[in-house]
Amino acid sequence: MCQRVIANTPKFLLFDLQSALETKHLLFCADYVLVWPRNSGCTLYLGTSSHNIAPGQLALLAPFSPHRFEFESTNKGGVETQCDVLHFRLNALGQTFIDSVQFSAIKQMLDKARSGYLFDVAADSNVNKYLQVINNSYDFSQVLNLLHLLEVLSTQTRNCLTDCDYDVVDSQRIENKVRIVLKYIEENLGEPLSVTMVANQLHMADSTFSRFFHANLGVTFRQYLIEQRVRQAVRYLITTDWTIAQIGAEVGFSSLSNFNAKFKNIIRVTPREYRASHLNKQHYHANYRSVVGQLQNQLV
Incomplete structure (x- = not known):
């Protein structure tokens, strides 16, 4: 066995x-x-x-x-x-x-x-x-x-140590597959993505893809997807005047309540509170890297 x-x-x-x-x-x-x-x-x-x-x-x-x-x-x-x-x-x-x-x-x-x-x-x-x-x-x-x-x-x-009686995956092939997955998620972030949809990009079964994703990214597919959607939402909150509901829908959340809950779980404040605290920080509009760095610090 x-x-x-x-x-x-x-x-x-x-x-x-x-x-x-x-x-x-x-x-x-x-x-x-x-x-x-x-x-x-x-x-x-x-x-x-x-x-x-x-x-x-x-x-x-x-x-x-x-x-x-x-x-x-x-x-x-x-x-x-x-x-x-x-x-x-x-x-x-x-x-x-x-x-x-x-x-x-x-x-x-x-x-x-x-x-x-x-x-x-x-x-x-x-x-x-x-x-x-x-x-x-x-x-x-x-x-x-x-x-x-x-x-x-x-x-x-x-x-x-051994004659290699198990399959060892070529690291370059792994990197290429990870790159395909991340690019697909990035380009379809606002769509109702599922494990099946992304697994199909690599012609993998759902369970195989889930193990593959966790092994190489260190988080589950669902965790990664939520984090990327929140990251994109932060950028929109700072750089646009869209409503909170518009931004939630744009980055792929199914409802405003779900968007608020996931956002607060990661950033520790609601989208509305986050936007209000940054309205007077105009340098975020001019310096995109500051936005990314600030967000990364909060995520850590």
């Missing part, structure tokens, strides 16, 4: 350090994943294969690699098992940087990581040095730590 695969896409731009959690179901995400046990080994289930990873070893998984962890809750002496997982993605670095000569060795390693890699990490090695200092702070030094870690790993001897 096949295990259920669920989406797990943390919300971050470049990298995020987490503690490994034991799950009953396989996880997949749109990120590269580094796994290293700190004080005791763990079992990594990758697709239909399993691998024991001991302290002093490091596993690298490619995006969309179904995986889960299994380990004892406590180590010898009652010490809680510690196993760290570092999720990282490349799009925040920019395509020009990723395609640069300086990044080529790292890119080559990552491009060939679809079967998963296992590294042996000595306690006095540079790999361990960077593993010990990397954390989730916003210091620029942490970006450098990640790049240094990847650079050192690209020079290390590594072994493939």
